[in-house]
Amino acid sequence: MERNGDVPEHFFNTYYYHRYKSRAFLLVLQKHYSSRQLLLSLVLVLLLSRSVISNDDEQREQTCNNDGNSDGTCFIDPPLDAKYAGESKSYFPSNYFLPVPVRAIRQETHDTKILTFGLPKSRTLGIPISSAILMSVPPPTSTTTKSKAMMRPYNPIHIEQQGSFELLIKIYPDGIAGQYVDSLQVGDMVNFKQTKTNIKKPPLQYPFPKGVSQITMLAGGTGIAPMYQALVPLLKQNQNQHDQEIRLLYGNKTPHDILLKKELDELAKIYPNRFTVTYIVGDDAHDTRQYANSMYDVVTGWIDSEKIQQLGFPPTTGNSSIVWVCGVDAMYTSLAGSRMKSLTEDSILYKLGYRDETVWRS
Numbered sequence: 182m183e184r185n186g187d188v189p190e191h192f193f194n195t196y197y198y199h200r201y202k203s204r205a206f207l208l209v210l211q212k213h214y215s216s217r218q219l220l221l222s223l224v225l226v227l228l229l230s231r232s233v234i235s236n237d238d239e240q241r242e243q244t245c246n247n248d249g250n251s252d253g254t255c256f257i258d259p260p261l262d263a264k265y266a267g268e269s270k271s272y273f274p275s276n277y278f279l280p281v282p283v284r285a286i287r288q289e290t291h292d293t294k295i296l297t298f299g300l301p302k303s304r305t306l307g308i309p310i311s312s313a314i315l316m317s318v319p320p321p322t323s324t325t326t327k328s329k330a331m332m333r334p335y336n337p338i339h340i341e342q343q344g345s346f347e348l349l350i351k352i353y354p355d356g357i358a359g360q361y362v363d364s365l366q367v368g369d370m371v372n373f374k375q376t377k378t379n380i381k382k383p384p385l386q387y388p389f390p391k392g393v394s395q396i397t398m399l400a401g402g403t404g405i406a407p408m409y410q411a412l413v414p415l416l417k418q419n420q421n422q423h424d425q426e427i428r429l430l431y432g433n434k435t436p437h438d439i440l441l442k443k444e445l446d447e448l449a450k451i452y453p454n455r456f457t458v459t460y461i462v463g464d465d466a467h468d469t470r471q472y473a474n475s476m477y478d479v480v481t482g483w484i485d486s487e488k489i490q491q492l493g494f495p496p497t498t499g500n501s502s503i504v505w506v507c508g509v510d511a512m513y514t515s516l517a518g519s520r521m522k523s524l525t526e527d528s529i530l531y532k533l534g535y536r537d538e539t540v541w542r543s
């Protein structure tokens with residue numbers, strides 16, 4: 182059946198319709214202008230579009246400045262149609278990668294590095310707290326087959342300062358990002374962006390609900406990164422607003438794997454009434470190795486029911502006490518049943534009296 186008497190139905194198919202339209206347009210042009218005139222106009226249009234593009238490039242060149250950075254780094258402004266994922270304007274758009282320079286690299290533990298990235302001097306990272314950014318990981322240069330760049334999310338730490346931000350990255354020897362990050366040198370440029378999926382939704386979005394007065398953080402390994410990102414503003418900026426108390430149980434394999442220990446101890450020292458940290462170390466749940474020469478004060482084993490009862494906050498009827506879990510798969514499985522699905526009845530946290538609305542997982 183035809184929808185229009187003059188045009189057969191298949192012309193409504195976009196492809197045919199546009200072909201039909203372009204041919205009709207050409208016929209009209211040919212009727213009024215000679216082929217020479219048409220060719221000349223085409224060349225003119227091409228030249229004009231080239232000059233618009235090169236003007237645009239010049240403009241991008243001009244906006245590439247070092248913004249007071251003494252090392253002369255060129256920070257490229259985002260394209261005019263850049264979009265942003267959060268309400269606050271992050272330095273990194275959601276639809277383009279922007280390059281920033283590696284400013285410093287320090288070895289945090291035997292397999293984890295902290296990389297400082299430069300930003301224009303007057304800029305903070307501007308990401309919502311409780312969010313990650315996406316690093317573009319180029320294909321290894323050694324590869325013979327054509328492969329595409331990959332992306333990996335990281336939760337920046339120390340996001341509040343102007344002119345820089347830091348990432349804490351564990352280097353897996355066989356990891357794609359791990360190998361790339363391990364090869365980075367000071368001065369190298371690295372591309373980042375931030376999409377909507379990198380930003381946690383409420384209630385796991387800072388500032389946390391006011392009704393939440395006690396937070397038990399259960400972190401494992403690099404799972405400390407999102408928690409540390411929130412800890413600093415939670416403790417520093419909210420001193421008089423709502424005095425949320427935090428107890429952190431931080432699990433690692435050995436004392437030498439503990440990340441950000443200096444920073445966490447410092448926070449515990451400054452805010453003794455609001456923040457405590459207990460380091461829990463063990464290769465397995467029943468590991469009782471003693472670290473006689475260790476400078477660290479640790480509890481051995483894994484984060485389990487007994488330790489949460491002893492060292493965390495108990496659940497409350499009014500949901501004012503919540504548990505925030507971030508770590509390895511085994512942690513989510515034993516503590517909550519899984520990372521994404523509802524709390525299972527056989528999980529440690531359910532048995533302790535916590536429910537879906539009082540267990541945040543990131």
Ligand SMILES: Cc1cc2nc3c(=O)[nH]c(=O)nc-3n(C[C@H](O)[C@H](O)[C@H](O)COP(=O)(O)OP(=O)(O)OC[C@H]3O[C@@H](n4cnc5c(N)ncnc54)[C@H](O)[C@@H]3O)c2cc1C
Nearest residue numbers: 313333334335336349350351353355356357358359403406
């Ligand atoms: C929201 C979010 C935030 C994150 N933030 C951080 C962060 O701040 N710092 C950080 O270091 N990582 C973080 N990660 C993990 C990070 O994105 C990468 O998955 C990690 O760096 C490994 O990437 P890769 O390419 O080196 O390893 P891949 O090439 O993806 O994996 C290679 C091998 O590495 C090992 N491996 C990879 N991931 C894990 C793991 N989680 N546990 C155990 N073994 C593993 C496995 O042996 C695996 O076979 C975050 C992940 C998410 C989803």
